[in-house]
Amino acid sequence: MNYNDKQLIAYGGFGKIYKIPNNKSSKWYALKEIDINSVIEKYLKESPHQQRKYTVDLSIRDKIYLSLINEALIMKQLNHINIVKLINYNIIKNNDKDSSEKLCITMEYSSFGSLYQLIKSFKHQNGIPEFITCGITCQLLDGINYLSNKSIIHGDIKASNILIFNNGIIKICDFGLSFQWDDQNNDDYNDDHNRNNNKRLQKIVMNGSAYWLAPEIILHKMASPKSDIWSLGATIIEMLTGIPPFGNFNPLIACHKVGIGEKINYPINISNNCKEFLNMCFEFQPTIRARAKTLLNTKWILSGNRKVLQYVDGLYDNEEEGEEDMMDNDKRTILEEFKEKDDSFSDWIDDDFSSLSLTTKNIYETIDSITLDELKKLTIARKPVDIQSLHKDNKFTVHFIHTIETQNIKRCVELFRIGQEYLRKYPTELETICLKGFLFLISCSNRDKTVPYTFMEEVIAVVVDTLGTKGSEWLSIVGIT
Structure with a gap:
């Protein structure tokens, strides 16, 4: 090599x-x-x-x-x-x-890329047909059953971590969050989770991908091979519809819905056998949820064709029998032009401020109507009178939510900077903007390196100091800590 x-x-x-x-x-x-x-x-x-x-x-x-x-x-x-x-x-x-x-x-x-890419190629159909989904699931389940027999939890089953190879072979990849399950009985692990001396309880951190996480992980109880079964069910929904369960919500809300046991909606046109299979994957209590070896004998899997993608070569216009990668010119250009951005907060903020004076007595009351350049000139609202100006008629929070919905990340940064002391004083307002997608928005921007570390440190400090354990969990869910 x-x-x-x-x-x-x-x-x-x-x-x-x-x-x-x-x-x-x-x-x-x-x-x-x-x-x-x-x-x-x-x-x-x-x-x-x-x-x-x-x-x-x-x-x-x-x-x-x-x-x-x-x-x-x-x-x-x-x-x-x-x-x-x-x-x-x-x-x-x-x-x-x-x-x-x-x-x-x-x-x-893999010259054919991930299952996620295949799902996107069916975007005009809003998902992969059920018979193809079933054939792919058969292979996935074989792999998950193998891992379960070796007492290994993958921890991040989803379409982007599943690759397609020649002859339609499906393979699970990315074991960065995997760990060995502490169970001595590989064949049929004990479901008794409640014993005080149960040494199999795992210390769980909020890793993984929010939309695919099993409820027991979200609730910080334990993980087992059955956690991968829930993620398998979520991946099946992802294949059938194009998005995972609750994928139209931000990750915090999606995790909340899974954590309280809210029912997952299935596509209306799937078979009863598929619905029965999904029901077994989405049992809220892991003690009741089916094992991989049980699912292998369900009607839906027994009817599936593991070779459904054997002519996968025909799905892609690749040269040399698929050995060329699938990346198009636009994606290649983006990767070639990628450069690390300066993490300096002062460099990131535009210095070309307007000359407009901000001497209005109650400028914080009119924060929703001033420009981004004007926001940049405002200092953090620390005085009681300034904090009360932000709190008047709940105007600050309403405008913050509107800014989140428009995905105006730069304005969100300035609003948080200006209002951080206000949000510390009124934690319910901080909870509201977090649940409306603020943490998810800045998490995505952080991965794209469009927000500096110094700002992320401010966010973490305010959220953890103000909301405590709940704040730490929310940050973990969106991948900030």
């Missing part, structure tokens, strides 16, 4: 994804490259404990380090047709003078 002749194809949560040639054959491999030091420093910098200058245990660095290589250690154990195969992994040091390290995980390469 030639690591120098690599082609960038995607960005992951922790690093970059390349395709690299195998010099001994015409095959390609996928290479996930993670800058270990950058991830550790980013985690420590964004940690609320680090912000408040608490003493950070040095062992935290070791734990983060181990969590990064966990993906490779999990994959090393796996050998199944429906699981992406690990080729090798290694840790590379740049040079003697530079102490930075990169974790390189080499895996099978």
Whole structure:
């Protein structure tokens, strides 16, 4: 393998994804490259404990380090047709003078992309037909059952983590959130969750993807192989409709709906066997939810055709029997032009302010009618009279919600900056803008690097200090901490 002749194809949560040639054959491999030091420093910098200058245990660095290589250690154990195969992994040091390290995980390469891409190709039908969905699910279930038998929880089953290979083979990938389930009975694990001495209870953090999370994870109870079954059900809904359950809501509201057991709507045109299968996936109590091995014997799966995508080559206009990647010119251009943006808050804000004077006595009362440049000149409302001006007639919150709905991220940044002390004083108003999608909006913008770290630190501090544990959970759900 030639690591120098690599082609960038995607960005992951922790690093970059390349395709690299195998010099001994015409095959390609996928290479996930993670800058270990950058991830550790980013985690420590964004940690609320680090912000408040608490003493950070040095062992935290070791734990983060181990969590990064966990993906490779999990994959090393796996050998199944429906699981992406690990080729090798290694840790590379740049040079003697530079102490930075990169974790390189080499895996099978999919020339046909992810299941998510296939779903989007059916956008004119608002989802994949049921018979194709069923055939794909048969293969997914085979892979999940294999993981369950090895007491491994994937933790992030969704369409974008499922790849399509030649002859329509479906393979589960991205084991970055996976872990070994602490159960000694691989064949038929004990469902008794309530014993005080149950050593199988797992310490769960709010990782994973919000729309696919099982209720027990959202409620911080425990995770088991049955958590992947819920995520499988959510992925089936994603295939059938184009979006996961509650996908038309922001992640906080979606998690709330799952956490309180709100009924998931199914497409009206699916078969009764499919509905029965989904009901078994979406049992709220994991003790009642079906195991993978049980689902393999349902009518819907027994009627499915695992080879439904065997002529997948015909779905894509690829050269050399699909060995060329699916990225179009627009996507390639975006990746090639991607550059790290300056995280300086002062550089990010436009310095070309207008000369309009802001000397109005109750300027905070008219905050909804002034321009972005005028907002930038306002200081944080700290005086009681200024805070009460923001609170008058609930105008500030109403305008903030309208700004969120229009996805005007720059105005949202200024409103939060100006009103942060007001939001600390009135936590119900902070809850309202969070539930209306503020955290989700800035989380997306943070991933796109359109908001600076300094602003994210302000948000984390206000939300955690004001809303406590609930605020921390909300931040975790949208992927901010």
